Amino acid sequence: MAENENKFTFENEEYRRTYWHTCSHVLAQAVKRLYPEVKLAIGPSIDNGFYYDMDSPFPFTPEIMEKIEAEMRKICKEKLKLERFELPREEAIRFMEEREEPYKVELINDLPDDVPISFYRQGEFTDLCAGPHLDSTGRIKGNAIKLTACNAAYWRGDSNRQTLQRIYGIAFPKKEELDAYLERIEEAKRRDHRKLGRELGLFAFRDEAPGFPFYLPKGMVLRNTLIDYWRRVHKKWDYVEIMTPQIMKRSLWETSGHWDHYKDNMYTTVIDGEDFAIKPMNCPGTILVYDLEPHSYKDLPMRCAELGIVHRHELSGALHGMFRVRCFTQDDAHILLAKEQITDEVVRIVKLFDEVYSVFGLPYTIELSTMPEDHIGTVEDWDIATNALANALTSIGKTYVINPGDGAFYGPKLDFHIEDSLGRTWQCGTIQLDYQLPGRFNLEYVGADGEKHCPVMIHRGVFGSI
Ligand SMILES: [Zn+2]
Ligand SMILES: [Zn+2]
Numbered sequence: 391m392a393e394n395e396n397k398f399t400f401e402n403e404e405y406r407r408t409y410w411h412t413c414s415h416v417l418a419q420a421v422k423r424l425y426p427e428v429k430l431a432i433g434p435s436i437d438n439g440f441y442y443d444m445d446s447p448f449p450f451t452p453e454i455m456e457k458i459e460a461e462m463r464k465i466c467k468e469k470l471k472l473e474r475f476e477l478p479r480e481e482a483i484r485f486m487e488e489r490e491e492p493y494k495v496e497l498i499n500d501l502p503d504d505v506p507i508s509f510y511r512q513g514e515f516t517d518l519c520a521g522p523h524l525d526s527t528g529r530i531k532g533n534a535i536k537l538t539a540c541n542a543a544y545w546r547g548d549s550n551r552q553t554l555q556r557i558y559g560i561a562f563p564k565k566e567e568l569d570a571y572l573e574r575i576e577e578a579k580r581r582d583h584r585k586l587g588r589e590l591g592l593f594a595f596r597d598e599a600p601g602f603p604f605y606l607p608k609g610m611v612l613r614n615t616l617i618d619y620w621r622r623v624h625k626k627w628d629y630v631e632i633m634t635p636q637i638m639k640r641s642l643w644e645t646s647g648h649w650d651h652y653k654d655n656m657y658t659t660v661i662d663g664e665d666f667a668i669k670p671m672n673c674p675g676t677i678l679v680y681d682l683e684p685h686s687y688k689d690l691p692m693r694c695a696e697l698g699i700v701h702r703h704e705l706s707g708a709l710h711g712m713f714r715v716r717c718f719t720q721d722d723a724h725i726l727l728a729k730e731q732i733t734d735e736v737v738r739i740v741k742l743f744d745e746v747y748s749v750f751g752l753p754y755t756i757e758l759s760t761m762p763e764d765h766i767g768t769v770e771d772w773d774i775a776t777n778a779l780a781n782a783l784t785s786i787g788k789t790y791v792i793n794p795g796d797g798a799f800y801g802p803k804l805d806f807h808i809e810d811s812l813g814r815t816w817q818c819g820t821i822q823l824d825y826q827l828p829g830r831f832n833l834e835y836v837g838a839d840g841e842k843h844c845p846v847m848i849h850r851g852v853f854g855s856i
Contacts, residue, residue: 400563410435412472412524413462413535413561414442419515420461421557430517431493431545431554439560443543445493446555450540455557459537466535469528470513474521482507486518493545494518534568535561538575542707549705578812584711593712601709601716616856617697619749620721627742629695629723634675636699640665645830646674651799655702672698673824673849676724677831680845685835690845691727691735697856698722719856725848726828728837732775732846736782736804736821739850743806743819746852754818756788757805759796766799767825775823776802800826822849 400406414433421428421444433442444450450458477485479498486494497518498507510519512527524530536559543556562568579585587593592609595602605613624631637659643649648656648670657668669675676694685692701717708714727735747754758779761772779802783790790804797803806819824847834842 400567407435408522408524409530409563410440410561411522412527413530413559414440415472415510415512415515415517415519415523416462416465416527416530416535417442417458417537417557417559418444418517419465419512420458422515423461424457429493430491432497433517439538439558441556441558443545443554443556445545445552450555450557455537455540458557459535462535463532465513466527466530466532468513469526471526472523473511474508475511476506476508479507482509482518485509485516489516530561531563531565534563534565535559536568536572544707549707574812581811582711583713587712595711600706601704601714603712603715603717613856616853620697620853620856623742623746624695624723627693627738629693631695631697632676632679633696634669634672634679634698637661637666637668638675640667642674642678643667646677646827647830648674655704657701657703668701669698670700670702672696672700672720672722673724673827673847674831677827677833677847680726680833681831685726685845687728687835687837687843690835691725691731693723693725695721695723721851721853721856723850725850726833726835726845727848728835728843729774729846732778732823732848733782733785735848736779737786739821739848740782740786740788740804743852747806747808747819752808752818754806754808755815756783756790757793757796757807758783758790759793759798759803759805761802762795762797762799764799765797767801771825772802775825779804779821779823798822798824800824818854819852820850820854823847824849 398405400409411434414435417440418430418433421442422430425446425448427447429445431443431445433440448454479501482498483495486498494517501507507518508520509516510521510523537557538560539558541556541558542553545551545554560568560571562571584595587609590608591606592612593606594604596604621631640649640658643653643656649667652670656670659666659668675698676696679694680692698720699717700720704714704716709716725735725739743754758776760776761769765772776797780790783804793805801823803820803822805817807815808818809815828845828847833845835845837843
């Protein structure tokens with residue numbers, strides 16, 4: 391009984407999603423009433439509200455968004471029934487062609503044969519949609535709808551295709567709930583790290599270098615304080631510090647696999663007629679350091695820490711202050727060790743993490759990510775590695791949740807999540823086991839048995855980045 395009653399309240403996620411999705415239809419209807427020339431793409435619900443992507447010859451300014459909101463309120467008052475109907479493929483295409491909606495035609499063309507092509511009609515407006523929806527626009531509280539933002543978005547997320555405008559909105563069954571939500575958003579804006587960074591004189595961004603931060607004098611004081619602390623901790627835990635080159639030859643990145651699997655995220659250049667890449671990760675550099683000399687089992691684990699400046703190409707639309715940049719300093723470390731040392735070493739790393747996070751007063755939760763579908767290495771190796779991580783955690787009384795199939799393609803990993811002042815969680819530290827990279831570079835050590843063995847590599851960062 392209780393469950394049934396719950397089903398049609400806003401606390402029920404499915405109902406909330408349906409409510410918001412119906413709002414996106416109302417948004418599309420309002421836009422088409424006011425600006426019939428605008429073409430519609432897609433309009434789903436999201437975790438926090440809804441959006442609709444549209445192809446418009448003019449930008450949706452705040453004034454226009456207000457007009458659209460007013461029209462949405464009218465549509466809610468009109469209490470239009472939502473009626474579902476299906477059409478055979480040819481008729482469905484003709485239906486959308488007549489309405490000059492090329493994006494909808496493309497969507498219909500891409501629908502698999504066995505899926506019914508359904509439409510929802512509300513008043514004079516009809517949208518292609520699988521549903522479900524509320525049964526009437528009258529169920530939506532018109533004065534508790536707010537269009538919150540408008541951003542650029544690529545059609546089908548493809549940067550080679552049309553740039554559309556995405557109108558975001560939020561809605562609640564009560565005006566007070568909307569007001570409380572908007573107040574929370576305002577609070578987030580007041581705490582926006584980009585604004586604070588500038589006001590406190592910590593860092594800045596300029597159009598001349600999108601995604602590449604400028605550290606200001608006070609920011610450098612903070613940064614250097616973090617780095618001094620980082621050096622003290624790592625010295626205490628028996629790490630050595632190295633620094634490897636920013637730019638290295640293509641052949642290195644081919645051996646490491648980055649040239650094949652990560653090239654789109656790498657900046658490249660040509661020196662003396664040869665291809666080079668700016669490092670997106672520090673691991674291959676560390677491997678070249680290991681490979682300078684022969685090693686015996688007595689040298690292991692070899693713990694190399696590096697404050698590695700890495701460059702990664704991110705699409706301009708994905709950039710977001712310090713949260714998503716194209717250049718950052720990883721507080722990286724790579725540990726080369728024998729398989730049988732993994733559990734002890736992971737325990738040691740977790741203790742180091744504990745020490746650091748307790749200094750900052752940051753509670754954390756741990757996720758263990760297991761073998762993804764697309765992986766290299768044998769299932770046996772994966773099992774051994776995953777168990778080693780799990781055993782290390784349980785041996786020191788740490789709890790964790792399993793994130794199935796979310797490991798890196800070369801090995802399982804532990805991610806440490808921390809919470810910010812607005813209750814959002816962020817992945818901070820990571821410990822990744824890697825059975826593959828040392829093998830790609832034919833790394834060796836001489837074991838106690840006098841035979842040559844390939845070491846395992848652990849990638850780990852405790853801050854994540856400076
Ligand atoms: Zn729909
Ligand atoms: Zn690495």
